[in-house]
Amino acid sequence: MDAGVVLGDVWQPASEEDQLNLECSRLGGEPTWFRPLSQMSPLRRRGTLNCGYCTQRTTFIGQFSAGSATAPRRLLHVFGCQNPGCGFGRQAWLVLRSTAGSSADALRGARSPVAADSWPCFTLWMYTEPEERHKSDAHELELLERYRASEFAVDEPWLAELSARDWRDEDVAADSESGSDDGEADETQQSAVFQRFTRRLDRSPSQVVRLSRVCKPLWLAKPPPQVTEGAWPPDCELCGAPRRPELQLLPTLLHLTCKLCPERACDGDVGWSTVVVYTCSRDCISEEPCREFVVVQPSV
Structure with missing residues (x-):
């Protein structure tokens, strides 16, 4: 490990x-x-x-x-x-x-x-x-859809949107985790952290x-x-x-x-x-x- x-x-x-x-x-x-x-x-x-x-x-x-x-x-x-x-x-x-x-x-x-x-x-x-899935990878998309149709699929709206979302580069999202006292910047930071999470989960949703x-x-x-x-x-x-x-x-x-x-x-x-x-x-x-x-x- x-x-x-x-x-x-x-x-x-x-x-x-x-x-x-x-x-x-x-x-x-x-x-x-x-x-x-x-x-x-x-x-x-x-x-x-x-x-x-x-x-x-x-x-x-x-x-x-x-x-x-x-x-x-x-x-x-x-x-x-x-x-x-x-x-x-x-x-x-x-x-x-x-x-x-x-x-x-x-x-x-x-x-x-x-x-x-x-x-x-x-x-x-x-x-x-697995490595990050590219949108053009039809095989990975097929596996994702197959999982969603299986008995183990997680019924979450945000998960259903994963393949359609164009997340920012993970490194950029991670860099934004440095934080800020500004309320708007903090909201952006929260969004970036969540996007990083869903982007990594998208590699293997199960x-x-x-x-x-x-x-x-x-x-x-x-x-x-x-x-x-x-x-x-x-x-x-x-x-x-x-x-x-x-x-x-x-x-x-x-x-x-x-x-x-x-x-x-x-x-x-x-x-x-x-x-x-x-x-x-x-x-x-x-x-x-x-x-x-x-x-x-x-x-x-």
Whole structure:
């Protein structure tokens, strides 16, 4: 995961073998680990994975195989509160990073029950982000239309307009993120940030997650001031190394969850538009999964 951007699309219902395969990124189901959690693990304690706002149990969103050059066997486990109004803030989310202690660890995961709800389990198809699509590329247009007609299509007006919009050059849009005190300039900046987001999403509209340790996150609006001013993310609490962005959950995940899991009511606004996970750049190892830093951008 050290080069470029890897995207994840919802692929198919996960088999029992998929759920135990530590190299398989997936949504929902039950978390699996490199080794069983000890009986004294904080993750086994009641309330450890509860939402910091409503105090209810969070939902296990998914786990992602995120190996790197220095730690080829890594997992990210994501938990989040799906109650309306909770997901807008950091205290509703918990992300755990696990690193295999040795190459001898089995590829088959170990299940250890934790106090969290879950979704039905779906595997993710992980692939490298394609190059920017040109308007003259009829094949890409055909694929886009095919996706819109599929059962996984996201019913968003702005997504339907993507192929007809002529976005500005991405570098120009990114440069405009420097900001201004003028209200009109600020509105232009917000528009440029959103255009950059939709332009990148247009490369593969079915993506629900992004993995990259070298590229900046895609914000739907201006990043939180704590990010732009350097207060977030803090350094790793275990080893002191700086954190860097790695995993991003996209708003398409919300829509697909409602479509694929209709039994889970999607009433109300869960509060977030994108979730960005910052992880230890040193990939430090500990006996227990390490908690990482989450930045949540509220619904826009």
